[in-house]
Amino acid sequence: MTVSTEDIRVAARRIAGTIEPTPMVLSASLGELAGVPVHLKLESRQTTGSFKLRGASNAILQLSASERRRGVVAASTGNHGRALAHAAQRESVRAVICMSKLVPTNKVAEIERLGAEIRIVGNSQDDAQQEVERLVVEQGLVMLPPFDHPHIVAGQGTLGLEMMQAVPDAATVLVQLSGGGLAAGIATAVKGINPATRVIGISMARGAAMKASLDAGGPVFVEELPTLADSLGGGVGLDNRLTFAMCRDLLDDVILLSETEIADGVRHLYRHEREVVEGAGAVGVAAILAGKVPSAGPIVALVSGRNIDMDLHRRIVSGERTEFETMDGEQGRAA
Numbered sequence: 001m002t003v004s005t006e007d008i009r010v011a012a013r014r015i016a017g018t019i020e021p022t023p024m025v026l027s028a029s030l031g032e033l034a035g036v037p038v039h040l041k042l043e044s045r046q047t048t049g050s051f052k053l054r055g056a057s058n059a060i061l062q063l064s065a066s067e068r069r070r071g072v073v074a075a076s077t078g079n080h081g082r083a084l085a086h087a088a089q090r091e092s093v094r095a096v097i098c099m100s101k102l103v104p105t106n107k108v109a110e111i112e113r114l115g116a117e118i119r120i121v122g123n124s125q126d127d128a129q130q131e132v133e134r135l136v137v138e139q140g141l142v143m144l145p146p147f148d149h150p151h152i153v154a155g156q157g158t159l160g161l162e163m164m165q166a167v168p169d170a171a172t173v174l175v176q177l178s179g180g181g182l183a184a185g186i187a188t189a190v191k192g193i194n195p196a197t198r199v200i201g202i203s204m205a206r207g208a209a210m211k212a213s214l215d216a217g218g219p220v221f222v223e224e225l226p227t228l229a230d231s232l233g234g235g236v237g238l239d240n241r242l243t244f245a246m247c248r249d250l251l252d253d254v255i256l257l258s259e260t261e262i263a264d265g266v267r268h269l270y271r272h273e274r275e276v277v278e279g280a281g282a283v284g285v286a287a288i289l290a291g292k293v294p295s296a297g298p299i300v301a302l303v304s305g306r307n308i309d310m311d312l313h314r315r316i317v318s319g320e321r322t323e324f325e326t327m328d329g330e331q332g333r334a335a
């Protein structure tokens with residue numbers, strides 16, 4: 001199983017009316033630092049606040065008539081849950097999002113507002129996932145996972161098409177790397193258009209599951225740690241079917257970042273680009289600021305999302321050292 005450039009082109013036509021084409025802007029401040037042109041793809045401006053809407057829309061629009069009647073289910077409290085709720089509501093499809101009791105009430109309310117039914121079960125993400133599996137068996141709901149699914153990967157890949165259309169001579173593309181749906185899709189699209197363009201994945205050093213899996217030659221378990229880039233947390237799945245192999249075959253390199261470097265990225269995007277961006281969204285910019293990106297340009301850096309706690313954001317941009325940055329020395333220090 002894999003996803004082709006053609007699958008991504010078809011996905012782009014399928015979701016065209018359901019997503020925003022997001023801006024590509026040239027960053028003078030980062031260009032000066034990098035010594036080559038740096039373009040920012042502002043997917044943080046996407047409806048629901050992240051690129052996850054692309055994959056979710058592409059998957060919802062391919063449900064069969066009977067699947068549409070039954071509805072979809074997932075166990076995400078973050079950007080995937082928001083995107084699925086919105087995409088399903090748009091198509092009048094039932095969406096059930098399962099969460100544990102530990103999820104803060106404001107996150108619950110946000111996903112409810114987007115039209116999803118919420119089920120609060122147990123005390124961990126595992127308990128929530130068990131409820132998902134129960135609903136699949138008992139009610140025939142369709143489980144849509146956040147990354148390891150061909151329709152999700154193809155949807156995220158549409159970003160790669162937009163990048164190459166806006167910057168056809170891109171030499172380096174910087175993309176966030178967690179479960180790898182985003183990186184796999186973008187790398188397929190970008191290299192389908194120009195095989196010489198380098199695609200570099202970027203993760204936080206604290207809990208970089210795909211990086212550890214690539215090093216080990218197969219999916220491995222990595223402990224999830226608190227990080228400013230919380231949307232990059234979680235494993236790749238020990239039974240990964242699709243994204244591990246695609247990332248292994250397509251990514252040219254992986255860069256890891258400390259919490260201090262990620263905070264610098266969030267602060268720079270706010271102060272110099274006037275953009276509110278979450279930790280995960282800022283890692284491409286952070287890698288440039290940290291001097292970790294080889295200088296082949298033009299560079300396109302993806303800004304993948306904006307859903308950050310605004311009090312945490314205020315503390316970061318005002319220069320306060322947060323609890324995350326103090327954890328830098330403890331474990332998984334950046335290479």
Ligand SMILES: *Cc1c(COP(=O)(O)O)cnc(C)c1O
Binds near residue numbers: 050051178179305
């Ligand atoms: C989900 C997410 C990512 C990572 O995507 P994967 O497909 O899991 O690698 C990056 N940034 C943001 C904002 C996200 O929500």
